[in-house]
Amino acid sequence: MTTLESLMTPFLVLDKDKVETNIARLRGRLGTTLRPHLKTAKSVEVARMLFDDGVGPITVSTLAEAEAFAQQGFTDILYAVGIAPDKLDRVAALRERGVDLVVLVDSVEQADAVAAKRVPALIEVDCDGHRGGVVPDDPAIVDIARSLQDGLRGVLTHAGESYYADSPSALAAAAENERRCAVQVAEFLRAEGFQSPMVSVGSTPTAHFAEDLTGVTEVRAGNFVFFDLVMVGIGVCEIQDLAMTVVTTVIGHRPDKGWILTDGGWMATSRDRGTARQRVDQGYGLVADLDGALFADLLMTEASQEHGILSVRPGSTAELPDIPVGTRLRILPNHACATAAQHDQYQVTKGSRMIESVWPRVRGW
Amino acid sequence: MTTLESLMTPFLVLDKDKVETNIARLRGRLGTTLRPHLKTAKSVEVARMLFDDGVGPITVSTLAEAEAFAQQGFTDILYAVGIAPDKLDRVAALRERGVDLVVLVDSVEQADAVAAKRVPALIEVDCDGHRGGVVPDDPAIVDIARSLQDGLRGVLTHAGESYYADSPSALAAAAENERRCAVQVAEFLRAEGFQSPMVSVGSTPTAHFAEDLTGVTEVRAGNFVFFDLVMVGIGVCEIQDLAMTVVTTVIGHRPDKGWILTDGGWMATSRDRGTARQRVDQGYGLVADLDGALFADLLMTEASQEHGILSVRPGSTAELPDIPVGTRLRILPNHACATAAQHDQYQVTKGSRMIESVWPRVRGW
Numbered sequence: 001m002t003t004l005e006s007l008m009t010p011f012l013v014l015d016k017d018k019v020e021t022n023i024a025r026l027r028g029r030l031g032t033t034l035r036p037h038l039k040t041a042k043s044v045e046v047a048r049m050l051f052d053d054g055v056g057p058i059t060v061s062t063l064a065e066a067e068a069f070a071q072q073g074f075t076d077i078l079y080a081v082g083i084a085p086d087k088l089d090r091v092a093a094l095r096e097r098g099v100d101l102v103v104l105v106d107s108v109e110q111a112d113a114v115a116a117k118r119v120p121a122l123i124e125v126d127c128d129g130h131r132g133g134v135v136p137d138d139p140a141i142v143d144i145a146r147s148l149q150d151g152l153r154g155v156l157t158h159a160g161e162s163y164y165a166d167s168p169s170a171l172a173a174a175a176e177n178e179r180r181c182a183v184q185v186a187e188f189l190r191a192e193g194f195q196s197p198m199v200s201v202g203s204t205p206t207a208h209f210a211e212d213l214t215g216v217t218e219v220r221a222g223n224f225v226f227f228d229l230v231m232v233g234i235g236v237c238e239i240q241d242l243a244m245t246v247v248t249t250v251i252g253h254r255p256d257k258g259w260i261l262t263d264g265g266w267m268a269t270s271r272d273r274g275t276a277r278q279r280v281d282q283g284y285g286l287v288a289d290l291d292g293a294l295f296a297d298l299l300m301t302e303a304s305q306e307h308g309i310l311s312v313r314p315g316s317t318a319e320l321p322d323i324p325v326g327t328r329l330r331i332l333p334n335h336a337c338a339t340a341a342q343h344d345q346y347q348v349t350k351g352s353r354m355i356e357s358v359w360p361r362v363r364g365w
Numbered sequence: 366m367t368t369l370e371s372l373m374t375p376f377l378v379l380d381k382d383k384v385e386t387n388i389a390r391l392r393g394r395l396g397t398t399l400r401p402h403l404k405t406a407k408s409v410e411v412a413r414m415l416f417d418d419g420v421g422p423i424t425v426s427t428l429a430e431a432e433a434f435a436q437q438g439f440t441d442i443l444y445a446v447g448i449a450p451d452k453l454d455r456v457a458a459l460r461e462r463g464v465d466l467v468v469l470v471d472s473v474e475q476a477d478a479v480a481a482k483r484v485p486a487l488i489e490v491d492c493d494g495h496r497g498g499v500v501p502d503d504p505a506i507v508d509i510a511r512s513l514q515d516g517l518r519g520v521l522t523h524a525g526e527s528y529y530a531d532s533p534s535a536l537a538a539a540a541e542n543e544r545r546c547a548v549q550v551a552e553f554l555r556a557e558g559f560q561s562p563m564v565s566v567g568s569t570p571t572a573h574f575a576e577d578l579t580g581v582t583e584v585r586a587g588n589f590v591f592f593d594l595v596m597v598g599i600g601v602c603e604i605q606d607l608a609m610t611v612v613t614t615v616i617g618h619r620p621d622k623g624w625i626l627t628d629g630g631w632m633a634t635s636r637d638r639g640t641a642r643q644r645v646d647q648g649y650g651l652v653a654d655l656d657g658a659l660f661a662d663l664l665m666t667e668a669s670q671e672h673g674i675l676s677v678r679p680g681s682t683a684e685l686p687d688i689p690v691g692t693r694l695r696i697l698p699n700h701a702c703a704t705a706a707q708h709d710q711y712q713v714t715k716g717s718r719m720i721e722s723v724w725p726r727v728r729g730w
Contacts (some may be wrong), residue, residue: 008428008451008452008492008730009449009730010730011646011730027469028589039670039671053599061632061671062671062672063373079615080615081671081672082616082628082672083616084374084614084615084616084625084628084690085690085691086373086614086691086693087373090373106617107617107618108688109689109690109691110616110617120688127617129622131669131672131674132617132626132672135621152669153663155371156664160669187491220405223567245369249449249451251446251447251475251497252447252449252451252471252472252475252497253472254491254497255492256500261447261496261497262681263446263449264449265638266703267426267706268730269594269637270635270636271635271637271638271703272636275634296703304496304525305404305426305702306426306427306446307446307447307496307497309496324474325449325472325475326449326450326451326474327452338636338670341632341707342706344728344729364372364708364709365376365633
């Protein structure tokens, strides 16, 4: 029997019960279709927790994900990164296998390339200046729609700036802005004589705070299956909702410096320091024992490739706990997508220390 | 024939000629044994460029690396992360196969565990307050040496703070401090009646600036095989020495924001922003065309999982270049170790756009 104590550290652990709770919570509040973004989990087994034996709808961030999920029977897939024209042959090959893979464009150049390969697409709309997309009043929208011809499936937007909100009212406002922006462009397209059946919005923060989804046909969210400290900082979840942790072992002490050293460095946690820009900076992560009990104000404050440094939160009066060499600890990550990407598989538990299964992750592009 | 133009982006490219030049440069200046740290390359083929058909000596950061290199005939291996006692059975198993795998300790607890398994060890000495190790005048050194008994192989130190130096004189001073510290503890141990045949020092910055290595028996360095923008910032190499880049494709433009978007986000480059603390912040990396010609003052300034944002360096008067959708670009990374870790293999070129071979990376722990 493999347990959290027998496997060699560092490794990535998933608490299946928490994943189930997180999925049920979002499904319970949404009144519309959920098209989960599988870029966080990159796992067929997590996808099956979301859908049982369904065929989707799902969102992916790479064609490697699209191919892996298609192989497992998912046929309703949105590739939500603006398409590079030379990826279209690979997209078309999946479509020929019966997968309804839809891509994303925000320029006439892309729309022409997509239409030439008879691939359907959504027009990416920028609702808050975060990344790509056409702004809602951009006259290019009609040109893109015209280029796509009958391949136009609708519009997509993503409230990327919602990750910088941290009050329920700001999150509800970000969600309403995301909805309004997508619906406005879809209605504009329809008024201009184009079809726009899909109106796709979403991010984990806005999906949990949207108060009205009128006109929206689907909501994308990905991080919510695991959650992380950035989501705690935004106010979307509580620390106990975090389903994914990294198990490390204490390898040394520097009492003169107030440090405990572990064998989990940035190779195990990633370099992501998403909470650094939040009100509470959680370093490289909070520290808990194997059963999940947090050490008060103990953070992973520094990381080199294979070393983690734990110390007391700056400004705290907490004492550095006495944790002997060989003790195993859990690190609660800043950003689940980035931490998971450092690992090839999940060790899956159900509340106890026993590892019930090992789930591989899709890698590469 | 696979080329930099035919392979789907993003992917990691290694210029074999530059790796050869970088290796020859360090070998040419060192008057003592080089024990390269393979944590950067994690590649059997790169190890073979360093050693032809030799057996080492090499340094590793994980037991997975030790096992992979042992499989390829390397038998002189140092595992340079403080040992977690429950990894010792795996160490002993490699030693039984004839691999002289040496571990690292900085406490009596570890030394006792190591001696019980008859595994040889170095004592880690802290020369500059960077991470683990005993300080040179710590009375525990004698206790550790006594616990190790005849398994004591010597001492090791690492000038971790040299990564924060940025002048030739500061680097030479860091190298001399590293040397003096290691030699001092080795001589102390000998005076106390212990053996200390190995005196191991090194980091890529100090290895390139050490002026005297008297008393040192081997130098470790790892990053130098590829180099990166952090090393440029420290002054160890020039931009044209960087042997490893990430190839991405332009997928969009936001002229209103001064952005070019690519399909290479932090999943392709890592979240490492090592140059953020240097005099010149290079964002997520510099941008070059496929032939390596840099765009003036163009940086990858932001990253999400699968999107890179390129824009002009803050404060620069350079114009945003006109780079059409579909154009392939190289991103020069902040930190080669972290960027390489995001990929499963290297696409290997020799100066041209033709990919001559694909070299896998060792993954996991």
